[in-house]
Amino acid sequence: MEAKNPEPKNAHEEISRVLSGLPKINAPENFEFNLMTRIQNGAYENARWKVKNPLFTPWRLVPAAAGLAAIVLMFLIFPDQDTTENLLMTDPPARAAAVNASPDTMHLRISSKAGNKSDQTLAGNKKATENKDKAAPAEETFRVVVNPNDAVTKEKLPFEFNDSRSVDLDSYLGGHKSPAAKGGRGVLVSSGNSMSADEFDGFIMSGEMEKLPELKARMDSIMLEYSKQKEKRQKAAENKEEKRLK
Amino acid sequence: MNRKLTELQDEELIKEFQDHNTIAAYEILVKRYKDPLMNFTYRFLGDKDACTDIVQETMIKFYLNKDSYKSFAKFSTWIYTIAGNLAKNELKRRKRRSILSLFNDDDEKSLQIEDKNIISPERSADGEIKNKMIQDALLKVKPVYREVVILRDIQGLSYEEIAEITELSIGTVKSRINRGRTQLQKMLKGIYKE
Numbered sequence: 001m002e003a004k005n006p007e008p009k010n011a012h013e014e015i016s017r018v019l020s021g022l023p024k025i026n027a028p029e030n031f032e033f034n035l036m037t038r039i040q041n042g043a044y045e046n047a048r049w050k051v052k053n054p055l056f057t058p059w060r061l062v063p064a065a066a067g068l069a070a071i072v073l074m075f076l077i078f079p080d081q082d083t084t085e086n087l088l089m090t091d092p093p094a095r096a097a098a099v100n101a102s103p104d105t106m107h108l109r110i111s112s113k114a115g116n117k118s119d120q121t122l123a124g125n126k127k128a129t130e131n132k133d134k135a136a137p138a139e140e141t142f143r144v145v146v147n148p149n150d151a152v153t154k155e156k157l158p159f160e161f162n163d164s165r166s167v168d169l170d171s172y173l174g175g176h177k178s179p180a181a182k183g184g185r186g187v188l189v190s191s192g193n194s195m196s197a198d199e200f201d202g203f204i205m206s207g208e209m210e211k212l213p214e215l216k217a218r219m220d221s222i223m224l225e226y227s228k229q230k231e232k233r234q235k236a237a238e239n240k241e242e243k244r245l246k
Numbered sequence: 247m248n249r250k251l252t253e254l255q256d257e258e259l260i261k262e263f264q265d266h267n268t269i270a271a272y273e274i275l276v277k278r279y280k281d282p283l284m285n286f287t288y289r290f291l292g293d294k295d296a297c298t299d300i301v302q303e304t305m306i307k308f309y310l311n312k313d314s315y316k317s318f319a320k321f322s323t324w325i326y327t328i329a330g331n332l333a334k335n336e337l338k339r340r341k342r343r344s345i346l347s348l349f350n351d352d353d354e355k356s357l358q359i360e361d362k363n364i365i366s367p368e369r370s371a372d373g374e375i376k377n378k379m380i381q382d383a384l385l386k387v388k389p390v391y392r393e394v395v396i397l398r399d400i401q402g403l404s405y406e407e408i409a410e411i412t413e414l415s416i417g418t419v420k421s422r423i424n425r426g427r428t429q430l431q432k433m434l435k436g437i438y439k440e
Binding site for chain 2: 012014015016018019020022023024025026027028031032034035036038039044
């Protein structure tokens with residue numbers, strides 16, 4: 001131990017001697033008087049011990065207050081000048097018009113393009129791919145409005161629906177699958193034109209078909225667990241009732 | 247009556263104060279301990295004004311919480327514990343203040359006592375400067391070591407008393423004193439070896 005510590009033992013003694021030789025500091029002469037005065041006056045709280053947190057001194061709050069005032073003034077002087085609409089919060093114009101239309105108006109969609117519309121709707125993968133690759137010609141969509149005075153007017157809809165990408169949901173669910181659906185492609189009505197056919201395949205994303213058995217098994221196990229728990233709860237309720245009756 | 251009180255031990259005096267609320271007993275205890283506590287807190291903090299306040303606060307606490315003193319403990323250790331806790335709180339407050347403060351005017355850091363070029367040997371021979379250097383070195387020692395070194399080497403308390411004040415084991419107290427002294431020794435090498 002001594003060998004590990006190179007310091008001689010008396011080195012600490014020297015330090016002790018030096019420290020003990022320091023002059024003694026005495027309390028000020030009026031210490032007792034001040035103390036007893038404080039006690040007699042009940043002034044137990046020393047000014048030093050009062051919270052002196054510099055964060056909360058008034059002069060330190062001035063810049064923060066000024067900043068806050070400036071922000072408030074900015075809002076008052078320059079009210080909301082942001083004219084850009086939130087596209088997610090507004091309806092597309094065509095739909096908004098359709099929703100707002102009077103009940104006695106009839107909506108039809110007529111494609112100005114030559115050719116059978118149903119053919120377009122039921123187009124297969126090939127055609128869809130072609131459409132995707134080529135720059136598709138502008139498809140104009142119109143709305144025929146039958147006015148109360150039996151006058152028929154045709155309005156051009158700014159929003160273009162792509163029928164080739166649509167499928168009738170009712171008939172799809174009813175089992176009457178369209179040729180397009182048979183071909184493994186199909187999208188919901190008005191689900192948008194921008195969506196690629198490869199991205200969405202009916203209700204199941206492509207590539208998830210393989211997961212179906214696994215998902216089904218998981219679903220079954222959840223259902224089984226649920227029914228077990230339900231039975232347990234029923235039994236517990238019955239037991240409670242029996243106890244209460246007893 | 248007063249003459250009799252002055253002859254009493256600390257523990258007897260506080261008992262008198264507790265039982266009969268004798269202010270004279272309290273005053274005698276204040277007289278006995280104001281200077282040792284002042285010395286202790288000054289060596290710990292290095293600021294006379296703050297120390298006066300701390301010792302006053304210690305005495306106020308003693309006055310208000312006299313019943314929390316239990317007779318099985320030594321009065322000196324009890325009062326030193328109060329003063330020590332207040333001094334440590336003051337130290338923490340200062341640290342917080344120095345962190346918040348934009349201008350850190352901490353004298354401790356600015357004085358480099360190890361640099362012999364700044365203070366010449368002639369000057370260091372002067373007693374006052376020497377004492378100042380020792381005090382500054384003491385303030386550089388970690389507070390946990392500083393406290394026990396002061397209690398042992400300056401206040402002259404026993405290891406048992408220090409252990410009671412600091413609520414540490416005697417072994418820990420000894421090792422802390424040793425470490426504190428070693429730190430001091432490194433800082434004061436050029437001063438006391440003359």
